[in-house]
Amino acid sequence: MTDHTADGPTTDQPTYPTHVEAQAQEWPGHTDGMTPTPDHGETSWRGLGRLAGKRALITGGDSGIGRATAIAYAREGADVAIAFFPAEMADADEVREIIEETGRRCLLLPTDQRTEEANQRLVELTVEGLGGLDVVVSNAGYQMGTKGGIEEFSAAQLEQVFATNFFGTFWLVKAAVPHLAPGSSIVFTTSIQAFQPSEVLLDYAATKAALNNLMVNLASELGPRGIRVNAVAPGPIWTPLIPSTFDGDKVEGFGTDTPLGRPGQPVEVAAAFVFLASDEASYVSGTVLGVTGGRAVF
Structure with missing residues (x-):
């Protein structure tokens, strides 16, 4: 991606790894131990003040795309x-340390989002701790690859995937909307899986398609109140979700089947979340922004 410097973006293009070796972790996975180490923008993202003064809640903010988005938002002034x-407190502590080094506030809110009550409390604590809320990023997600067809999907897995990915997002937005003023932004993490579903992720792909539909409906409903709602659809991004939810042999060569020929890095997706939360996207609502390495999102 473009390297962000104190004087603004440059045209230097970092060289990211093109091949991932076979590896596995226990769910929920951790950044430590991943090879290669993902780029969350810890050293590469330098802000331009695009989110100065904003207050953001990011779910799944301890690792992967959420971690990169949290770092970028803080560097941009939020x-x-x-x-x-x-279970991911260790990763979350690392994110807080990075954010506080920028001089911004960071609240750590360990939460299992699978109930409406948990999401209500999450929003309450955010508004209390930050003094308000301007940006909501619903990024937390769960997937677990299977080795067979629909017969291999257990009721427990189906319930966990939908409760985490879809219900959690629904309850989060419901709780957040009363606190959002005109100019606020809501962004969902959906997926290329909503457009090009894999059989082994049948349940996960269905939740991401549902989130795209929910996003469009909410953009229509909340638009008259000045609240924008959009989605980012990542392609194959190198995050702890991959080695912790697939067999090691399925991780081998992850992302090399994209037109760009490599997996994406979390910081490359964070750029889309920064844009959609910023005033630069003041007329952007009801859209899916693909960060897929060249795969189509339509």
């Missing part, structure tokens, strides 16, 4: 609350 599965 105070950030990050929600994360309680």
Whole structure:
């Protein structure tokens, strides 16, 4: 991606790894131990003040795309609350340290988002801790690849995937909307899977398609209130979700089947979240922005 410097973006293009070796982790996975180490913008993202004064809540903010988005938002001038599965506290502590080094506030809010009550409390704590709320990024997600067809999907897995990905987002937005003023932004993480579903991710892909539909409906409903709603659809991005939810042999060569020939890095997706949260996107609502390495999102 473009290298962001204190004087603005340059045209230097970093060289990212093109091949991932076979590897596996226990779910929910951690950044430590991933080879190669993902780029979340820890050293590469330098802000331009595009989100100065904004207050953002990012779910799944401890690792992967959420971590990169939290870092980018802070570097762009936002105070950030990050929600994360309680078992991922170590990664969340690392994110808070990076954000606080920028001089911005960071709230750590360990939460299992699978109930309406948990999301209500999450929003309450964010508004109390940050003094308000301007940007909501619903990024937390769960997937677990299977080895067979529909017969291999258990009721427990189906319920966890939908409760985490879809219900959690629905309850989060419902709780957040009363706190959002005109000019606020809501952004969902959907997926290329909503457009080009894999059989082994049948349940996950269905939730992402549902989120795209929910996003369009909410953009229509909330537009008259000055609240924009959009989605970012990542392609194959190198995050802990990959080695922790697929067999090691399926991780081998991850992302090399894209037109750009490599997996994406979390910081490359964060750029889309920055744009959609910024005033630069003041007339952008009801759209899906693909960050897919060349795969189509329509």
